[in-house]
Amino acid sequence: MEISNFHKARYEYKPKLPAILAGDMDELTVETGAATEALSGHEEIKAMFKHSYGKPVARFVKGKGGQSRNALNVGVILSGGQAPGGHNVIAGLFDGLKKGNPASKLYGFLGGPSGLTGGKYIEISAELVDKYRNTGGFDMIGSGRTKIETPEQFAASMETAGKLKLNALVIIGGDDSNTNAGLLAEYFLEKGAGVQVIGCPKTIDGDLKHLHIEASFGFDTAAKTYSELIGNIARDANSAKKYWHFIKLMGRAASHIALEAALQTRPNLCFISEEVEAKGLSLSQIVGQICDSVVKRAEGGENFGIVLIPEGLVEFIPEVKALISELNDIMAHHKGEFDKVLTFQEQKTWLKTRLSPASSSLFDELPEEIAKQLLIDRDPHGNVQVSRIDTEKLLMRLTEKQLAVLKAAGKFKGEFSAQGHFFGYEGRAAFPSNFDADYCYTLGFNSFALIAAGLTGYISSVRRLAFPASEWIAGGVPITMLMNMERRKGKDKPVIRKALVDLDGAPFKAFAAMRDELAVKTLFRYPGAIQYYGPEEVCGQTTMTLRLEHGK
Numbered sequence: 001m002e003i004s005n006f007h008k009a010r011y012e013y014k015p016k017l018p019a020i021l022a023g024d025m026d027e028l029t030v031e032t033g034a035a036t037e038a039l040s041g042h043e044e045i046k047a048m049f050k051h052s053y054g055k056p057v058a059r060f061v062k063g064k065g066g067q068s069r070n071a072l073n074v075g076v077i078l079s080g081g082q083a084p085g086g087h088n089v090i091a092g093l094f095d096g097l098k099k100g101n102p103a104s105k106l107y108g109f110l111g112g113p114s115g116l117t118g119g120k121y122i123e124i125s126a127e128l129v130d131k132y133r134n135t136g137g138f139d140m141i142g143s144g145r146t147k148i149e150t151p152e153q154f155a156a157s158m159e160t161a162g163k164l165k166l167n168a169l170v171i172i173g174g175d176d177s178n179t180n181a182g183l184l185a186e187y188f189l190e191k192g193a194g195v196q197v198i199g200c201p202k203t204i205d206g207d208l209k210h211l212h213i214e215a216s217f218g219f220d221t222a223a224k225t226y227s228e229l230i231g232n233i234a235r236d237a238n239s240a241k242k243y244w245h246f247i248k249l250m251g252r253a254a255s256h257i258a259l260e261a262a263l264q265t266r267p268n269l270c271f272i273s274e275e276v277e278a279k280g281l282s283l284s285q286i287v288g289q290i291c292d293s294v295v296k297r298a299e300g301g302e303n304f305g306i307v308l309i310p311e312g313l314v315e316f317i318p319e320v321k322a323l324i325s326e327l328n329d330i331m332a333h334h335k336g337e338f339d340k341v342l343t344f345q346e347q348k349t350w351l352k353t354r355l356s357p358a359s360s361s362l363f364d365e366l367p368e369e370i371a372k373q374l375l376i377d378r379d380p381h382g383n384v385q386v387s388r389i390d391t392e393k394l395l396m397r398l399t400e401k402q403l404a405v406l407k408a409a410g411k412f413k414g415e416f417s418a419q420g421h422f423f424g425y426e427g428r429a430a431f432p433s434n435f436d437a438d439y440c441y442t443l444g445f446n447s448f449a450l451i452a453a454g455l456t457g458y459i460s461s462v463r464r465l466a467f468p469a470s471e472w473i474a475g476g477v478p479i480t481m482l483m484n485m486e487r488r489k490g491k492d493k494p495v496i497r498k499a500l501v502d503l504d505g506a507p508f509k510a511f512a513a514m515r516d517e518l519a520v521k522t523l524f525r526y527p528g529a530i531q532y533y534g535p536e537e538v539c540g541q542t543t544m545t546l547r548l549e550h551g552k
């Protein structure tokens with residue numbers, strides 16, 4: 001394969017490790033604190049995780065005798081959506097394992113968790129790792145969204161682990177995949193399989209976040225990629241002065257990406273789903289806010305603008321949320337029956353008698369293409385596939401309709417022409433920023449250190465991320481500490497709680513403080529492309545979210 005000069009140059013980049021992990025392994029030991037609790041549902045979760053519940057938070061410190069030097073067989077899985085830096089997690093894990101004992105082996109399961117249950121794997125060689133260092137994507141071993149949940153899948157996982165004589169398994173994934181990591185850790189303990197399980201916090205969505213997990217990897221690169229594109233569109237809008245751009249941004253539930261992009265680019269409007277839910281804003285109130293801004297800007301002669309829309313927004317608008325939740329339950333409990341109803345009109349009639357009156361009338365009022373999109377199959381974890389719902393088009397249509405009413409009443413005298421965009425896949429496989437390259441390499445290396453310290457049921461945790469990498473703190477957080485009980489596919493299940501945007505947090509407050517002005521004036525900010533080489537203040541910056549959270 002012919003590779004680009006940039007691709008070649010990235011092989012030379014040497015990811016940074018925190019000083020504690022860069023030193024002599026024989027000088028590394030693990031310090032643990034008090035027992036921990038789940039976020040809620042303590043008793044139920046404790047009963048389900050008899051062997052792994054409530055372990056202490058772990059932190060690496062200088063000391064002797066904490067790390068085993070035995071040769072280890074370790075498996076690694078990339079799970080869920082791509083996030084920049086996944087290959088560096090594998091590189092860090094590989095380098096750690098070989099540093100611990102050159103006879104250690106790393107196996108990569110192919111195509112995500114199904115590679116483990118189906119026994120599909122490769123041994124990862126030094127040559128293979130070198131081909132993927134500092135590159136984006138998950139193509140080294142592939143990824144998938146299979147959820148390991150049936151007794152047969154657990155048994156098959158143990159069988160594969162047994163065949164490979166695995167000492168440990170590293171699962172690189174988001175909240176659902178790390179929930180799976182916790183379940184597997186518990187299962188292996190219950191069965192006395194001797195296989196440790198460590199999770200790594202991956203997701204561009206940024207919602208696998210906790211006191212001990214300051215950011216999920218990939219968020220930095222993805223948010224910066226989208227911000228570059230939004231900045232470019234904003235400059236185009238300000239040049240042509242004829243379009244309102246409605247830009248939907250990935251982030252299945254949380255609005256961290258939209259918020260970070262808003263801080264970076266200063267659009268006219270950015271909806272934060274968490275605020276929409278907290279204030280109980282209806283669809284028509286959201287459209288009302290857009291119209292207000294369009295009307296006011298038109299009064300100043302500015303018939304253009306930028307609206308950022310988190311892709312999960314529909315699930316946070318109270319009436320749409322209620323509709324989706326009813327649809328989820330109906331589709332989970334009557335799947336066989338529902339699958340037999342073939343045309344959309346028949347589906348509508350079939351649903352009418354099963355939905356509540358309010359949801360049924362909303363479903364009727366939605367544009368047909370959006371209503372159809374709400375019926376698309378759920379993912380294996382029971383989530384609505386919001387990346388396939390054209391929320392930007394829904395808002396464009398409703399805004400157009402409302403502006404026509406205002407125009408007829410003489411309250412809007414400007415022009416409105418809208419363009420829709422969806423930025424998601426563009427940012428998920430980009431070359432990792434220097435931050436993600438360093439963070440991911442550290443997460444992988446740290447996973448090895450957790451394994452060598454004998455821990456299981458932990459997520460690799462690296463903190464103080466807004467500071468130079470040499471000062472980062474490395475350790476592990478027990479998976480059950482991140483869990484609560486939630487309704488999934490019609491049943492209550494223990495899952496890692498998604499960290500949504502904190503409306504009292506510094507990043508949201510910083511945006512809220514400027515948004516009234518942004519809604520009327522043109523104050524776009526153009527962040528430009530991610531820089532990998534050059535002055536530290538250009539290529540060494542973390543996200544604004546992290547900087548604000550750390551008071552920097």
Ligand code: FBP
Nearest residue numbers: 080081174202203204250251252387
């Ligand atoms: P993860 O939670 O697995 O990291 O995936 C996040 C995400 O990129 C969401 O932002 C998006 O809604 C979803 O994946 C899209 O999924 P798919 O790749 O299956 O279309």
